[in-house]
Amino acid sequence: xxxxxxxxxxxxxxxxxxxxxxxxxxxxxxxxxxxxxxxxxxxxxxxxxxxxxxxxxxxxxxxxxxxxxxxxxxxxxxxxxxxxxxxxxxxxxxxxxxxxxxxxxxxxxxxxxxxxxxxxxxxxxxxxxxxxxxxxxxxxxxxxxxxxxxxxxxxxxxxxxxxxxxxxxxx
Amino acid sequence: xxxxxxxxxxxxxxxxxxxxxxxxxxxxxxxxxxxxxxxxxxxxxxxxxxxxxxxxxxxxxxxxxxxxxxxxxxxxxxxxxxxxxxxxxxxxxxxxxxxxxxxxxxxxxxxxxxxxxxxxxxxxxxxxxxxxxxxxxxxxxxxxxxxxxxxxxxxxxxxxxxxxxxxxxxxxxxxxxxxxxxxxxxxx
Numbered sequence: 001x002x003x004x005x006x007x008x009x010x011x012x013x014x015x016x017x018x019x020x021x022x023x024x025x026x027x028x029x030x031x032x033x034x035x036x037x038x039x040x041x042x043x044x045x046x047x048x049x050x051x052x053x054x055x056x057x058x059x060x061x062x063x064x065x066x067x068x069x070x071x072x073x074x075x076x077x078x079x080x081x082x083x084x085x086x087x088x089x090x091x092x093x094x095x096x097x098x099x100x101x102x103x104x105x106x107x108x109x110x111x112x113x114x115x116x117x118x119x120x121x122x123x124x125x126x127x128x129x130x131x132x133x134x135x136x137x138x139x140x141x142x143x144x145x146x147x148x149x150x151x152x153x154x155x156x157x158x159x160x161x162x163x164x165x166x167x168x169x170x171x
Numbered sequence: 172x173x174x175x176x177x178x179x180x181x182x183x184x185x186x187x188x189x190x191x192x193x194x195x196x197x198x199x200x201x202x203x204x205x206x207x208x209x210x211x212x213x214x215x216x217x218x219x220x221x222x223x224x225x226x227x228x229x230x231x232x233x234x235x236x237x238x239x240x241x242x243x244x245x246x247x248x249x250x251x252x253x254x255x256x257x258x259x260x261x262x263x264x265x266x267x268x269x270x271x272x273x274x275x276x277x278x279x280x281x282x283x284x285x286x287x288x289x290x291x292x293x294x295x296x297x298x299x300x301x302x303x304x305x306x307x308x309x310x311x312x313x314x315x316x317x318x319x320x321x322x323x324x325x326x327x328x329x330x331x332x333x334x335x336x337x338x339x340x341x342x343x344x345x346x347x348x349x350x351x352x353x354x355x356x357x358x359x
Contacts, residue, residue: 001199007220008190016228033197035227036220040204043226050244052299055270059242061262062250074249082243110241 042109045090049082051110056132063135071135075142084147094151096171100126113140119171128165140165230297244299244320251323259323263330264338271331272339284342287335291316301328310359312342315352322350329353 009017021028063071083102084094091098100117103126107115113130126148128140137160144167145158156169197205209216251259271290272282279286288305291314295303301318314336316328329348332355337344342357 002196003199003202004194004196005202005216005220006192006194007217009193009221009224011189011191013221013225013228014191014193017224020228020232028193029195029197031227032193032195032220032224033201035223035231036197036201036205038227038231039219039223040201040208043223044208046241047299050299051241052244052247053239053241053294053297054247054300055266056240057270058262058266059240059250061265062247062254065253066250074246077249078243078246082245112240112242 038109041105045086046109048089049086056112060132060136063132063139066135068135068138072138072142075139075144076146077142078139079143079146080150083143084150087147094147096148096152099147099151103128122170124169124171126167129163130165131163134160134162137161137163137165141167226297229293239298247300248320248324251320251327254323256323256326259326260330260333263327263332264334265330266327267331267334268339271335282339284336284340287340288314291335307359312357312359314355316355317352319351325350325353329355 017028017031020031024031066074087094087098087102090102103115103117107113113128116125116127116129118125118127126144128137128144130136130140141158141160144165145156148156148167148169152169152171154169154171156167158165158167160166205216205219208214209219212219214222254262275286275290276282278290291303292305295301295316300320301316304315304317306313314332316332318324318328325348329346332353333344333346336342336355336357345356347354
């Protein structure tokens with residue numbers, strides 16, 4: 001169901017929204033609802049958890065000083081110390097489905113990677129696709145394994161390429 | 172002129188603007204969440220919505236165009252640990268000239284002192300990495316950048332400020348750096 005809200009907007013803000021609406025071919029209502037949804041789903045928890053915005057080229061430069069193994073270890077640290085607490089904070093519990101929801105949110109809003117999940121005959125495949133090189137693939141591998149193995153307590157197969165991190169397991 | 176006046180800051184209502192009434196239709200669950208935020212932050216729903224919309228037009232659209240990503244600040248601190256102070260400052264210069272200046276040109280269609288200051292203000296207001304303050308008094312610009320991520324990040328921002336205002340804009344700059352502050356001065 002939808003509800004009606006009447007707002008008073010500064011005229012410069014209204015003009016900017018109208019301009020964006022014209023450029024993107026979407027109604028002001030759609031753009032406004034998207035911005036409010038983003039506030040609720042992403043911005044609020046991101047602020048609480050100290051997420052900051054940075055250029056991916058800058059991140060790649062910083063990651064250059066790490067070896068692949070160090071990048072993987074850094075990913076494990078982020079998985080345990082930041083990602084899992086983030087899931088607990090936002091969703092109050094950590095389950096596989098909720099972890100997938102959090103991957104979907106990160107994929108849509110943090111813009112670090114694209115994410116896919118497929119299931120076939122009990123075999124789960126989680127794939128993260130990005131454009132930041134093998135060290136970031138190792139980083140994501142470490143983070144995913146830290147959260148998934150901590151939660152599901154089972155062996156998993158993982159592989160990385162320059163652009164992909166793939167995790168497979170039976171469930 | 173002082174760019175730290177509330178009215179001119181990103182995310183703030185500008186002086187002299189009138190307001191316009193707009194009616195939106197939004198999903199009920201979204202409306203409930205906005206009401207919850209409004210109660211928690213002790214702001215009117217109108218204020219919550221205006222802030223979200225202003226951020227959307229001033230920042231989020233530009234972020235997706237420039238493919239900026241969100242990461243935990245603790246990760247940035249860890250990654251910077253392996254740099255020397257000189258390396259961190261050089262990285263800041265590189266980021267200023269290779270990333271910040273080209274992005275400003277794309278966003279504002281020009282690169283000037285005003286657009287550089289506006290770009291820094293927006294990065295500060297929405298990027299979450301530092302606080303930024305700028306004052307101008309009798310032709311003397313003073314910029315203060317405060318950040319919580321340690322000495323190497325201060326060196327990084329010193330390099331970035333040198334890159335933007337010194338190298339790219341040709342200002343003769345005076346710089347003071349501490350573990351959490353870069354204080355930067357130059358003449359008009």
